[in-house]
Amino acid sequence: MLNAYVYPLRLTADASRVVVRPFNLAWQASGTEPGRAQRLVQAVLDMDMAETRSQLASVLADFEARHWQTRRVFMSRYEEIVGLLGLDLPDIGDEKRQLIGAYFCHEYSYAAAALMNPSVVPHPDQSGLDGSALRILMSVRAVGEGHISSVVFREGLITDRNELLLAAEPPFATAAYLPDSNGLKAQSGPVTIYRHTDSTISGTVIFPITEAQHNGLEDVRLTLFTHDDGTKEYLGTYTAYSGREIQSELLRTQDFRKMDLVPMRGAAARNKGMALFPRKIGGKYMMIGRQDGQNLFLLTSDEIDHWEDGELLLEPVYPWEFVQIGNCGPPIELDEGWLLLTHGVGAMRKYAIGAVLLDKDDPSKVLARAKHPILSARDEDREGYVPNVVYTCGALRHGDSLFLPYGVADSSVAFAFVKIGEMLAQME
Structure with missing residues (x-):
C-alpha cells in the first residue's frame, strides 16, 4: 500500500453547533x-x-x-x-x-451525529499568498437529528510542506435561505439560495430546501469548472434524498454567496455518486457515474444538467474492490492524464481508496490503475457509525502532492497527503 501521510487532525460530530x-x-x-x-x-x-x-x-x-x-x-x-x-x-x-x-x-444541532465525506476546491480568495500555500474550501456532509444530512463548509490553508491549517469556525452558524419561502420547503427545483450577508462560508449550512431533498443533501463532489470562454464556476454534484427516492442534483455558484440548486435530468441522474470533469473534453461535458451499483461508467453530454447512461469504464479487478467500485470525486488533471480516485469494497465490506489514470484527450482509455489501495481503513479508522469505511468526495492537487480529506466510518473526517509521483509509479 502507498505510504500516505495522515495528518494528525480529525473533525468529529459536534452537538454544540446549532442553528435556528x-x-x-x-x-x-x-x-x-x-x-x-x-x-x-x-x-x-x-x-x-x-x-x-x-x-x-x-x-x-x-x-x-x-x-x-x-x-x-x-x-x-x-x-x-x-x-x-x-x-x-x-x-x-x-x-x-x-x-x-x-x-x-x-x-437544531446539525452535526450532532456525524461529519463525513468531504470534498475540496481552491478557495475563491487567494489574496496575500505565495506559491507555497493554497487557501482551500471544503464541503462536508453533516448529519443531525433524524439522520438528516446537510452541507457545511470549512476554510483553511495547505502548504507545500504537507501542513493543514484550518480556520476556526465562527461562533454562530446560519442556514442559507430561500427568499419568500416562509420557512417551508419548495415543492421542486431549481431553486436559488443565499448566504446571509454577515455570515462567512464556514458559518453557512445548506439544509434540504425542496421536497426532493427532504431527508438530506448527501456527498457533495465539488470542482472548480473552467468554461469554454475561460470563466470559472464552482460546481458540485450531490444526492438529493426525499426519504423514498434519490436523484442527482447540481450546486452552481461563483462565490458561495448565491447558490443555485439544480435537479439534473436523464437516466443517469436517477443514480448517486456522479463526479464532473472540471472542463469540457472534445466539446462535451463529461462525468464519472455508477449506473449499476457495481461498475464505473463514463458519461458524456451536451448539457451540464442532462445525463443519459454512458459507456462502461471500469469493473472490479482486485480483491479489495470485488464487491463494487465507485468514484471518489471529480477527476484531477495532471500532465500525465486524468487522475481518478476510486473506492473499492472488499471482504467484510471493508472500504479502500484507489486510483486510476485516464487519457487526457480520451478519458474512455484507461492508461494505468493502482493494484493496491492508496488508503484503507486503518485500526484507528475502523470504528464508527459504519465500521471499516474510508471515503472521499474529492481531493486537490497542490504542488507535487495530493491533499486528500476523507470520511472515516461515516462518522468523522481525517486528512492525508499523498505524493503524486509515488502514486503514479505504483500503477500498472
Missing part, C-alpha cells in the same frame, strides 16, 4: 375551529405585557448568546407566520412579535 430552524405546525384550520398555529398566535396576543416581557426575557436568556442576531431571526419568523396565516394584526409591538416568532422556531 423554522418550527412548523399545522397551518390550516379544521372546519370552524382554528388550527394549532392560529391558537398559538392568539395565546401570545392574549398575554398581558408583563407576562410577554417575562416570557421573552426567559427565551432570550436561554438562546440569545447561542445564535446570530436572535431577535432579528424571531422578527423575520413572525413576518413569515402572519403571511402564512393571512393575519392582518394591529401594531402589537416588537416584544409580542419576537415572542410569536420564537414559538415558531427551534434549535
